[in-house]
Amino acid sequence: MAPRAGDPPAASPSPPSATQRRLRRPARPKGVPRVETRARARALQAVYAWDIRQAAGGRRDLTRVANEVWDDLIVPADERRLAGALILLVAKHAGPIDRDLLAVTTNWRLERLGAIERSVLRLGAAELFGDVTPPRVAIQEAVRLAERYGSVQSAKFVNGVLDALARHAGRL
Numbered sequence: 001m002a003p004r005a006g007d008p009p010a011a012s013p014s015p016p017s018a019t020q021r022r023l024r025r026p027a028r029p030k031g032v033p034r035v036e037t038r039a040r041a042r043a044l045q046a047v048y049a050w051d052i053r054q055a056a057g058g059r060r061d062l063t064r065v066a067n068e069v070w071d072d073l074i075v076p077a078d079e080r081r082l083a084g085a086l087i088l089l090v091a092k093h094a095g096p097i098d099r100d101l102l103a104v105t106t107n108w109r110l111e112r113l114g115a116i117e118r119s120v121l122r123l124g125a126a127e128l129f130g131d132v133t134p135p136r137v138a139i140q141e142a143v144r145l146a147e148r149y150g151s152v153q154s155a156k157f158v159n160g161v162l163d164a165l166a167r168h169a170g171r172l
Contacts, residue, residue: 037141039082040123042075044145046087047119055115062091089126097125104164116150117157124162128171135171139163 046066053060066087070080090097098110101121110118124142127133133141139162147155166172 035078036082037144039079040086040127040141040145041148042070042073042079042083043086043090044119044123044149045069045073046083047090047123048115051115051119051122062094063087085132086123086127086130089130090122093126093129094122097122097129100165100169101125101161104168105161114150114154117146117154120146120150120154120158121161124158125165128162128166129169135166139166 043066046062046069049069050060050062050065053065063084066084070083075083101110105113113121120142123145124138127138127142128135130138139159142162143155143159146158150158163172
């Protein structure tokens with residue numbers, strides 16, 4: 001629509017301030033998961049590989065296995081950084097995590113669980129107690145991983161166990 005005579009001149013849009021430019025996130029293509037989501041998946045791959053190697057009788061360091069897996073998959077640095085923080089939590093607290101999971105999984109030994117479910121539970125429990133991610137977010141992300149790499153039943157099981165663990169620890 002053309003301006004009429006006597007209308008005030010249209011103001012040209014002002015360029016964004018330095019603060020606005022810093023706060024603006026680059027657009028993520030639709031369907032591409034956030035870097036945090038991809039990092040959780042990378043951490044799950046590493047915990048799964050470590051778990052399988054342990055079941056085969058190997059006693060390897062989780063951080064070493066993670067780096068080998070990520071080198072093979074050529075994982076980008078931003079994903080490695082976030083996934084590495086999760087791996088350090090799992091490695092540092094592996095014993096207490098397994099004990100806590102055993103306490104809330106009545107009639108289930110960890111060895112009886114599938115490797116995916118066991119790995120997702122360990123990762124989710126580590127994130128629950130890491131004090132970085134809110135408990136509900138940690139549980140929801142673990143449920144998504146279980147559904148994506150396991151099944152709907154896996155997701156329901158993971159949800160129930162992590163919810164019980166969070167409540168048992170007073171996090172919910």
